Amino acid sequence: MITRRKGRLLAPAAAAAALALVAAGCAQSERDAGGDPNETRPLIFAGTGDPRSLDPVLANDGETFRVTRQVMETLLEHEPGGTEIQGGLAESWEQSEDGTEWTFHLREGVTFHDGESLDAEAVCANFDRWNGFTGDYQSSNQTYYWQNVFGGFAENEDEELPESIYDSCTAEDELTAVIRVTEPSAVFPGAFSLSSFAIMSPASIEEAAGQEVGGEEGAPVLPDYSQEAGVIAGTGPYTYSEWDHDGREVTLERYDDYWGEPANIKTLIIKTISEENARRQALEAGDVHGYDLVAPADVQPLEEAGFQVPVRDVFNVLYMAYNQEASEELEDPQVRQALAHAVDRQRIVDTILPEGGEVASQFIPETVDGWSPDVQTYDHDPDRARELLEEAGQEDMTIDFCYPTEVTRPYMPAPKDIFDIIQSDLKDVGLTIEADSKPWDEYIPHTDSGNCSLYLLGWTGDFNEAYNFLGTWFGGYDSAWGFRDDEVFSVMEEVASEPDPDKRTELYQEANEVIMDYLPGLPISHSPPSIVFSPDVEPPPVSPLTQEQFDQASFK
Incomplete structure (x- = not known):
């Protein structure tokens, strides 16, 4: 195995030695100067996409919450x-x-x-x-x-x-x-x-009251508080300092009057580096101290080079959504079933996901109470897919398919590669695919507004309750899915109103079975995402919910 540092390839042992020397040299120079690295060095962590807003109620994505969670x-x-x-x-x-x-x-x-x-x-x-x-x-x-x-x-x-x-x-x-x-x-x-x-x-609420949403339908421009220091005041271990849009980084400073243990590191910078190879190279060059969503192929080389690569537990799902309002052909259950049979999900798991990834049978991982062993399954079967399309009169169907760019997600480490596999599978059963790609910050409002017939998206659980997965999508009509089905909605309404946790688990199993019979989309996989830190950092506890608190990190 080899790794790359500042454009040169190094053997793992050499890379580790170089990193150790760099870290030791920095620490020694700081000691000589009488400085504490936690006070003099910012911790720079590379995210995969820009935050949408500094006001978390206006966000629904992990890249925004990675920033706001440190402050609020x-x-x-x-x-x-x-x-x-x-x-x-x-x-x-x-x-x-x-x-x-x-x-x-x-x-x-x-x-x-x-x-x-x-x-x-x-x-x-x-x-x-x-x-x-x-x-x-x-x-x-x-x-x-x-x-x-x-x-x-x-x-x-x-x-x-x-x-x-x-x-x-x-x-x-x-x-x-x-x-x-x-x-x-x-x-x-x-x-x-x-x-x-x-x-x-x-x-802060008073200051935010007059802010308006700009932009246009499907591409909103949220209020930008970045130039108004102090508009948003939370209670967290860090405060907002600066949002440099051109440099794609948010700077946070320690809040010394924090009610709990103060942050170990004074300054935290969360910098967007969209391309995964660029994130790895920035880490190897010492430009950042860590990044999220390590490419599966990079885990072992990084570990051999001396980096720390903790792996989170599986708590997510990747899916291909069907939007029946965007494409009336998808109203036919035979078409939805055909698409499910066409996709080789095992190939995605074997070639793109990290070790420990698995094919999804339903919209929640097996680690969540309410997972059912009795759901309808849709094995990879191109011949059956062609039969179903022919029976539906859609053997020559043309359909648009959206995927995101400039981002990787815990459930989706390589969006374009995953799209390419699925597109190839769909073409193989006779479909014509019209590809539509957008950067992440445009992609979410685009898909939420019902503009894509097929699209890739997923979910990392916010808390350990099956409703956080199922209710998020299927608790009622949602323009992102574009369907109305009384059976799906009624079973979700029943489970939502059940106060007894044991009874809820039984109802969740029933809900999973109803949902997979209806097939509003195709669950593809569950993935154990990795995060990486340089050797000179004591990482915070890694979270299966991807909710790391950086105030608990420190320089060694």
């Missing part, structure tokens, strides 16, 4: 490196017997970055703000997670939106906030850990 905190969070829910800004919490009232007991002594104190009224101001969104903010492109969890808004402006299940938030006393919903839901309490629902200061 939620009522609940997950244990470091795991999926168990624990207290965040709320030290403890409880629910009513019917699951419609959630009481949060806030931590004492927590302050926002602008100096305001966290209290129950500040928590309620955030939830009331989100429920009160109007105009373009009611588009699922802007407030995806709010709509996914709470439905609609206080005053819906689109008849397609369901009624909001958010009822109220009351400050019972200074540190006790009570959130009431109109019906129980399987998304709680997990939803209170979602990065979208991070709490900002009341002054």
Whole structure:
């Protein structure tokens, strides 16, 4: 095995020795100068795509949350490196017997970055703000997670939106906030850990109130707070310092009055490097200290060169979505089944995914309660695919197929390569494919708006509940999928309102079976993504939810 450093190929041992010398030299020079590397050196981490906004309620992607999670905190969070829910800004919490009232007991002594104190009224101001969104903010492109969890808004402006299940938030006393919903839901309490629902200061809410969404349908331009220092104040271990759009990097600075343990490293820079080879070369050259979503073929060479490459547990799914409103041919179940039989998912797992990847039989990984061994399966069978297309009268069908560029995701390490395999498989059974590619920041609103008949996307679980996967897509009508099916929606409605976890697990199994009979899309694979750090960094605990907290990292 060989690796590359500044354009030269080095054997692994030589590369490791070179890295050790570089790290030792930097540490020695800092000691000689009397400096602490955690105070004098920024930690530079390479992301795969630009954040959409500094306001997390307007985001639905991991690249944005990687930034906002360091600055803004939620009522609940997950244990470091795991999926168990624990207290965040709320030290403890409880629910009513019917699951419609959630009481949060806030931590004492927590302050926002602008100096305001966290209290129950500040928590309620955030939830009331989100429920009160109007105009373009009611588009699922802007407030995806709010709509996914709470439905609609206080005053819906689109008849397609369901009624909001958010009822109220009351400050019972200074540190006790009570959130009431109109019906129980399987998304709680997990939803209170979602990065979208991070709490900002009341002054920040006032500053953000006048901001408008620009752009056009399918390509929104979100409010840009990057030039207005202090507009968004959270409670996290880091504060926003600068968003350099041209340099594609966000700089964060340690918040010294943080309520918990202060961040080990003073300055954190999250820099976008879209191309995976460029990320690896930047790491090898010492330009960055880590990056996410290591290409499977790079894991062993990087380890042999002395880098640290932790592998996360599997907690995601890649799928090919069918949008029946974008292509009426997809309304025919025989066509949907034909496409499923046409795709060689095992080839994708064997040639593109890292070791430990597996073909998906349904829309949740087997590690999540509610996975069913009895779902309808669709084995790779090109002959059967051709038969089904002929029976449907679509043997010469032409269809558009979208895939993202300038990004890799935990479930999708090489989008173009995956697309190429699927496109080849579909062409092999007689289809004509019209390819449509877009950069990641344009791709999400493009697909969410129903502009693609077929497209690649996936999901990394936000919390350990099957509804976080299934309800995200199939809890009701969604323009990204473009279908209405009473059986699918009713089984999801039943599971969503069941407060007993054991009964929910049985209902999830039934839901998976109903969904795979209907086949709104094709689950392709589950993947264990890797993350990498340089030898001189003590990494933070890696998260199966890809929710690393960089305040826990340090220079060795």
